[in-house]
Amino acid sequence: MWADDFFSDIDTADVEPAGDSVSKPFGLSGWWQQKAAYSLEDQQRDFSRQQAGWSRLESSLQLQGDYRFSPETNVVLSGRLTHDWSPELHNADNDWFYQMSDSEVRDREWDWRLRDSFLQSKLGSVWIKGGYQTLAWGQLDSIQISDVLSTRDQRWPGQSELEDVRLPVPALKAEFSQADNRLILVGIVAAGSDRMSAAYADFDRMVELRQTGSAIDIDESKGFEWAFQYQRQLENADTRISAAQIYDNTPYPDRIDYALVNGYPVISSVHFKQDRFSMLSVDGSAVSGKWLWKGETGVQTGRKLAADLSAGAQEWLEKDRWLGGIGLERNIKDFTVTAEVNATHIFDYQEELVARQWEYGGMLRLRWNGYHDQLELQSSALWTNGDNGWILRQEGHWNYSNNWTFGLSLISYLAESKRQAFYAYRNSDVVMFDMRFHFP
Template sequence: MRFGRGHKGHRTLMRGCAAFCLSTIASGGLAQDNFFNSVNVQIPRTSAASSAYSLFGWLNQKIGYGLEAPGVPFSRQDSELTKVETSLFMQFDTAVNDSLQLRFSGKAYRDTIYSLNDNPQFSTDEPNKFRSRFEVKDFFLERQYDNGVYLKVGNQLFAWGLSEYSRVTDLINTEDQFTFGQQDLEDIRLQVPATLLSFQLGDWTLNSVLTYEAGRNDTAPLRDEFDQFLRLRDSGLNLEREQPDNQYEGFLRASTNWARGDLQLIAGEFNDNNLSVERIETIGSIQPRLIYSQNRMRMPGIAGNWVNGAWLMFVELGMHQDKAVRPTAETFFGQSQGWAQKDQVLSAFGLEYNGFRNLLLTIELDNTHSRDHDEFMADQRDQTSFGTRVYWTALNERLELIAVWNNLIDADIEIGRLSVNYNWSDQIALGLLWMNYSS
């Protein structure tokens, strides 16, 4: 959802959402696993002999309202509706043969806010981006070989790592950053074209992933409430983007588990999904041209968890090598050959407690340490964030409540989020989200 972020010190937002689920399945079995932003209908897998295919989906209606006016230079000037979005998700699964499976899923969006609201302040980019769009979600073939090798080729998701708020070792998928802090990390991952090869070696599972043209994080358009480049655009600078020189990215993971926990060893060479300045060109132009691209990086990392009774502890550690770091405002235009590159050590520590009935409590502490820190860097040597999460269910899990508070690691911003979801039936769910941003 997109809501008024603005540039005031305190911003409060609200969303109302009604989700209607339509399901057509070959097997006739239906189970429902709901979360707030979309209602996910899961279908039990059936053998090729009993069902040649399965087809299901859902229709989602979202209505957003910005309680505070962001003001100039954002497009929205008043407290008003920010979204009237209808989306349709469909997923098709079929068995090509006994060992080869095919999945295709996609999501179509239509936001009628641009028809209901004739706000002349909308930038051209906003309706072009959000009025109508279609996303290919999963689109892959998967095969399990008799020798234990598993192969999966196509558009897919990878949920590596354990941190909820920081990308420590979970670096394969890009993110939907059209909104800010209104969804859990697991809900903003975007599928990327990749080949996954997996096999067992004793007690270990080995995974290798190769991606090509995975792209970058999706960011909001010009003058949108979540426009990350607004200050630079508003100053009259020309912002351009170049494709990275190497479009291939590779990742390796070795994972194992024991009675009380799991362990992952991860390594990768990849393009940073966040853009950084590659160079600044001033010759032959009245206004400076900022050329953005994705910096090439490498990462070794480790993640693990341990369970003791009602407690679960998780730790994640990763070295991000050659990370392009943002310079200070005073030295920004002095780095004409691009932002400096530093090695950063990212760490996350978290605890979960589920000793209460229908209640799950989570706390997480994250830190980013920049090696060879200097006075030209905008961020401090150590950046620390803290997050808490409460998940509660009632009425036989038909009612769900999620409360999140997070102090962001890369900005002096605190985010509070409260969402309530009620599963009216197996086909209809209602939800409400309240957001608060303060800085």
């Protein structure tokens, strides 16, 4: 649901090793960032946060080292250290910060994460890249059709940095190029699942289940996944055909155990696992005058979809579905307007499904750049596919220099019906300030 995050249009295309010089074989780069977030509204009773107040005070340091063995071979190592000071400030009896659950405190403590780290080399006409790498496929930002390879950080939907939405996975990739044709083969092992919110945090999807006292067991994928993509470059357009057999990055309830309490059955434990499904898609983009058109369509087969267990369904149902969407972009002086609409259709539909047979979504984004590209203002609205609610984001970024960047954002969540997934999180609006220093 939240994986269809339209704040994720980051270009993660591979950069081929430069062949002109190896006089400086080692390079080091990185950034330091300070982020502060203030939650504007009181949360509901099931969450840790019961009041408005500072909810994040996060410091991050990311380093990346690049060593070039030859013009055709290099190794990249990168990692990030993050610490949120909010729990410590609350423990100091500071009323500005709210009480966090033990799970939240552990999640926000010193956290080291391996980022894109790989060895890549050119062997004849083939590029080989192995290690932890971010895999971004597809054209649309408002729905995931072929962009299903990398896991995602879903702790704060709509609040993530562009480079943080997708997470690197252990993969081996081979890329064959000839003239305007390119073939990419990918193998992934033990990618795991999306990174979710801690227990009782603002966007904990299992908060209602936790309130029942049920045990929760999640079995993450340790299996092999594969994918391939064929790309064709035309004069004013490009097209791609993609196929994959992968695990769903969001686990589903595979087994529910019950126990008798005072003669009544109650849920004692829920076992989650990752579903394996197949994907076949076609996407492309084309320039026509001042317009950039992009589209994507595909089918996902054998995918587990949520069923209404309270209405008598015994388990989630395995279904095939079609997904498609179209988008356009237009530059008008310093303004860029981007719009998308999308739709999904479930084959062999059953009434027990939570989703409707036809569901729709879309997004609109307005961006303005000025003062020699030093200032960027952006307003975005995402209507999540399946009518789960809206995410609105207003933001501004000031590139003070080549090293310093400052940003201010307001993220809002809208939902009016209890049927909408965002209804439980509608009081999670937040104002965020971030400051980043790049080096060297």
